[in-house]
Amino acid sequence: MSGLDVVLQQVVNGLALGMMYALLALGFTMVYGIIELINFSHFSVFMTGTFVGLTLLNLMGLTAGSLTGMALVGALVALFVLTMTVTGLLGVVIERICLRPVRHVSGTAPMITTIGVAFILINVMLLTWGPQTQRFPQLLPNWRWTLVGTVEITFKQLVLFVVGLILMVVLSHLVQRTTLGKAMRATAQDADAARMMGIDVDRVVVLTFFLGSALAGAGSLFFGLYYGFTAYYIGYTTGLRAFTSAVLGGIGSIPGAVLGGLFIGLTQSLGGQLLGVKWTDVIIFSILIVVMVVRPSGLLGVRVTQKA
């Protein structure tokens, strides 16, 4: 591999990695955009989702290479629908039990509650599955194509990338162009006024949580299928980068989350190439600080919605 090829390969890797962060940042930033709550439990829901997916795969008896063609597509669709439903419902339960009672409490109480929920989920998964790395069956084929020279893109990277972009467009459309989206934005601006206009605020918030958590579920399946493993701590490490992506892109902004994710992914892979992977976190968080100082609202810092 020539030097240029390696750098280009790192760009491809970085974009795929960035899309992984973006997938996680999307649901997180959407919830923030609607109810202005920094929901740290989002990343634990994502981690839980990988284990939900793993359980379903075991129940369905699927292993690497056991299915091809349409049967594989069908199984994957079923897997995604089921996992996203389970994580969506988990989000609803979290909202109902832990967040609704503190919704009107001002200050950091709701955010701290989400941190508590995050740790509960982490420890429940640790105790049920154990601390060792769990293998995730490699269902997707290992196709790879050469782009230029020796630079390759794998089928998995391509899927990740395409799905990430589609989800971004669909979510933006949902929030900006549908009745539900309008109700969400109205709730975000002023919940009391929205209620007076006949919007069922509780229902809107529940739906927001369902959607956000279902997105986390989709992210968890992509994580498992892409990396081929899961462990109880992935919500913390991957989640921290996804959180950074959302903040960098402008928290609450859906395209911002994707842009932030890609930016972090590229920074991580090119920084690792040029300086060494031991510097990854130093590089990422230095850039975050610089961006925050220069543009406190993030790269695409115009909030989709604003709370009064």
Place this chain on the structure above:
Amino acid sequence: MNRRIFVAGIAVLVLATMLGLPGDLGAQDKVVKIGLSLPITGADADGADAILKGAQMAIAEINAKKGAGGYKLEAVVFDSATPAAGQYDPAQAATNYKKFIADSLVMAAVGPVMSGEGKAISPILSEADMATITPSSTNPDITDPKFQSQYRPKGKAVYFRTVTTDAYQGPNMANYLFHTQKVKSVYILDDGGAFGVGIADSFQKRAGELGVKILGRDRLDPKEADYKTILTKIKGVNPDGLYYGGVMQAAAKLATQAHEVMPRVIKAGSDGVYDLSWPKQSGKEAVEGWFCSQASPELVTSQKLEAWVTKFKSEMKRDPTNYAITSYNAVHVIADAVSRTAAANKPLTRANLRDAIQATKLGSIQGPIAFDANGDILTRTVSIYQWREGEIKYVGVAPEK
């Protein structure tokens, strides 16, 4: 009235406690406790479990034969892994050893499993004049006189080993890769732990002396999911070999992703990846061909130990590892030292037991055990293994030069 009953109750309790103090009631109640602090949960749980069971089997056998010098052995087991770390946690190990020291019946310890723990607990042991015997931690700094002020401020050796150190484990793997596998260039990774960094350093130094080209050195974050960046970078410099110094948390992902990015590069690790659950964690095809080592002779498959291995399997319900055997022998070293102290009519104190351990000359199932003045075992055999079709196969003794 109530108050009188209360006072009387306290008095009875105090009396009962005094009378109940072990050691005061005659020979049949003489107990020596052995502290075992091991990461029995966490990413390295499988290896730690084997080590724990090796020690437990030795204790059961010795007690069945009337104990050591009239003393019954008793294990005190603490977990040194924490949920937050997901693997061994040096701070937890330190806490565990402080608890051992607070228990006046704990006379010596077996452990720790990891060198990171060893660095944290060795000075604590030195303060208390208590010996520990590690069946698996191999970082040489802990026993190196150069670092005496750091790891044993009181001077005397307290950290004994039934395995040799990375002063041999890392370099001997370098010898093997260079001489036998004809590796001429290598990229080196570590996992940032005390053990991983140390063994990668010693491997790198020896590889450099042999004239193997060091194409780079980097550090993995064990909790990171994506190692494609570093693997792509390594693929770009096209080394003959990849050496990984570290334990399982990073290795589980490294193997899977390295298999994807550079299946044909020769890959080697240390005893940190001699873990029977590795194929389950990373996939059989991903660990295929990986070399790893043990800082001990190969024991599990040796013919002399066939009966022992069968007994272990049937009693402990799992496969033994070499470090289950070094752990089994660590208990025997302590038992032997207790017997000798008792036979010499010396009071059984931690300091006397430490001195007795220092003077050990014991024939054991792993061969003769004796220690140098720093606590290191005199036998310095390093064994090489390779993963083949999901099983770990003994390759041979690593060349010492």
